[in-house]
Amino acid sequence: MSSTHPDGPIPANAVEVSGVSRVFPRRQGRDVVALDDVHLTVAEGEFVSLIGPSGCGKSTLLRIIADLDAPSAGSLSVFGKSSRQARLDQDYGIAFQQAGLLPWRTVAANVGLPLEIHRVDKGARRQRVGELLEMVGLTDFAKSYPDELSGGMQQRVAIARALAESPRLLLMDEPFGALDEITRERMQTELVRICSETGAAVVFVTHSIPEAVFLSDRVVVMTPRPGKIIEIVDSGPDTGERRDDDFRDAAGFFHTVARVRELLHGSPAAAALSAARGVENR
Amino acid sequence: MTLADGGTAPLRFKPFHDSRLTTLLAPAALGVLMVAAWQLAVDSFDIQPFIVPSPHAIFDQLVESRASVWEGIRGTGRNALYGLLIGAAVGIVAALLSHASRIIDLMSVPVVAALSVVPIVALAPVLYTMFGAAANTARVIVAAITVIIPVYFNTLRGLRQVKPVHRELMTVYAASPVQVARAVTLPTAAPYVFTGLRIASSLAVIAALIAEYFGGPVDGLGKAITTSASSSNYPLAWAYVFGSILLGLAFYLVTLLVELRVSRHGPAT
Numbered sequence: 001m002s003s004t005h006p007d008g009p010i011p012a013n014a015v016e017v018s019g020v021s022r023v024f025p026r027r028q029g030r031d032v033v034a035l036d037d038v039h040l041t042v043a044e045g046e047f048v049s050l051i052g053p054s055g056c057g058k059s060t061l062l063r064i065i066a067d068l069d070a071p072s073a074g075s076l077s078v079f080g081k082s083s084r085q086a087r088l089d090q091d092y093g094i095a096f097q098q099a100g101l102l103p104w105r106t107v108a109a110n111v112g113l114p115l116e117i118h119r120v121d122k123g124a125r126r127q128r129v130g131e132l133l134e135m136v137g138l139t140d141f142a143k144s145y146p147d148e149l150s151g152g153m154q155q156r157v158a159i160a161r162a163l164a165e166s167p168r169l170l171l172m173d174e175p176f177g178a179l180d181e182i183t184r185e186r187m188q189t190e191l192v193r194i195c196s197e198t199g200a201a202v203v204f205v206t207h208s209i210p211e212a213v214f215l216s217d218r219v220v221v222m223t224p225r226p227g228k229i230i231e232i233v234d235s236g237p238d239t240g241e242r243r244d245d246d247f248r249d250a251a252g253f254f255h256t257v258a259r260v261r262e263l264l265h266g267s268p269a270a271a272a273l274s275a276a277r278g279v280e281n282r
Numbered sequence: 283m284t285l286a287d288g289g290t291a292p293l294r295f296k297p298f299h300d301s302r303l304t305t306l307l308a309p310a311a312l313g314v315l316m317v318a319a320w321q322l323a324v325d326s327f328d329i330q331p332f333i334v335p336s337p338h339a340i341f342d343q344l345v346e347s348r349a350s351v352w353e354g355i356r357g358t359g360r361n362a363l364y365g366l367l368i369g370a371a372v373g374i375v376a377a378l379l380s381h382a383s384r385i386i387d388l389m390s391v392p393v394v395a396a397l398s399v400v401p402i403v404a405l406a407p408v409l410y411t412m413f414g415a416a417a418n419t420a421r422v423i424v425a426a427i428t429v430i431i432p433v434y435f436n437t438l439r440g441l442r443q444v445k446p447v448h449r450e451l452m453t454v455y456a457a458s459p460v461q462v463a464r465a466v467t468l469p470t471a472a473p474y475v476f477t478g479l480r481i482a483s484s485l486a487v488i489a490a491l492i493a494e495y496f497g498g499p500v501d502g503l504g505k506a507i508t509t510s511a512s513s514s515n516y517p518l519a520w521a522y523v524f525g526s527i528l529l530g531l532a533f534y535l536v537t538l539l540v541e542l543r544v545s546r547h548g549p550a551t
Contacts, residue, residue, distance in 0.1 A: 068454070096450070102469065104472075
């Protein structure tokens with residue numbers, strides 16, 4: 001790899017995954033191969049989606065990057081460090097499908113939780129929480145409790161919490177999976193804005209094709225049993241265009257959606273058929 | 283930048299005065315009716331006080347000997363309170379240990395379960411001989427053992443309710459065990475602990491009172507009930523029974539209010 005550079009240290013990639021496999025041993029029957037020889041590089045500031053049917057190992061891959069799970073084989077680095085060191089150094093923020101807010105804490109206290117655990121002093125914490133709540137548009141709800149918020153608002157609190165320590169990498173495991181379509185599209189637009197403001201790299205797990213295509217610089221298409229990457233598709237608006245709601249109507253968007261769908265369904269004919277039926281059209 | 287997603291207004295917690303009023307009024311009305319019927323029955327059928335005295339007679343005795351009823355409430359209440367505090371402390375610590383160590387868990391759960399089928403008050407006479415009949419120690423111990431059981435099981439259950447997503451979040455934050463306990467485990471368990479305490483609170487009063495029937499010093503409601511019944515002062519005995527109802531109710535209500543406060547923001551996603 002090009003890890004030697006004549007002009008001093010080159011910036012490490014956000015994530016480098018090489019030859020990672022994950023096998024879940026079972027006492028009876030064959031072992032489950034969740035990931036098989038996966039190679040993936042995520043550059044600094046890049047938005048990469050992992051997409052595929054259930055069981056394709058996309059969440060497993062994300063959990064391995066987050067050091068919530070360990071690979072059975074292969075190696076990976078996060079900002080040039082081991083994933084464990086990156087976790088201990090708080091190099092990434094994470095959001096799950098469940099918002100996972102602490103119900104006995106106010107919105108502000110939930111957002112401030114990671115800062116509190118890492119002993120950021122009270123004044124700095126309050127200021128940062130204020131900034132984050134403004135970023136996700138929930139300033140008026142700072143004193144509310146999670147059970148007083150809608151699902152979309154809870155998820156925004158979770159995203160603010162993930163961004164609390166200004167991580168350069170954001171890991172998101174189907175964060176909009178439980179939201180309705182309208183809220184979901186709004187949240188996607190929000191996420192694009194937040195990412196451009198923070199400049200963080202994102203690894204985003206989803207099973208929605210339009211969501212992956214709309215958000216990502218690259219869409220990693222995966223297949224199950226065993227979990228593998230079939231292809232990595234470049235995505236995004238034409239040069240000079242912005243990634244906004246107009247992009248959802250652009251020809252390039254539909255083209256990429258069709259391409260990803262084709263890869264997921266195996267053949268162009270099957271893809272066309274399911275498109276005509278409106279199946280998997282989200 | 284503000285945006286309301288889906289336009290759904292946030293759910294505010296509804297104050298429950300209106301419903302609370304009806305839930306209070308309905309049983310209160312029934313109570314008044316029953317007392318009236320009781321008085322009417324005693325008057326019209328000329329029922330003797332040793333069978334059942336009239337509410338009026340009981341009330342007279344209650345007013346007349348309010349000082350000694352209050353004295354009894356304080357005596358039994360003190361024992362019940364000490365028992366509740368000691369039992370709660372032991373139950374919570376034991377549950378924490380069980381939760382922290384699999385071996386302690388395997389050892390203690392069956393023991394506490396076995397304890398729960400032992401009629402604890404039956405130990406009272408033995409304990410009086412152990413600690414002396416002049417001391418309240420035996421009563422406090424009986425109340426404490428009774429309290430340990432529900433507090434232990436409820437706390438243990440609460441400690442096991444920690445959601446995987448919260449646990450993973452703490453792993454992500456590289457939080458220390460103490461931080462995990464303070465931020466997630468204890469707040470998750472708290473509502474369960476207080477449910478255990480609410481159940482235990484009335485048990486503590488009952489245990490402390492019944493233990494008095496088996497001996498010990500003469501400063502409690504239980505002793506007062508037996509003494510006045512054996513001296514044929516039935517309305518007074520009933521007045522002490524009324525006092526013990528008040529005491530049990532007070533314990534229950536205080537723990538209930540604490541529980542409601544603690545579990546206000548229940549499990550969300």
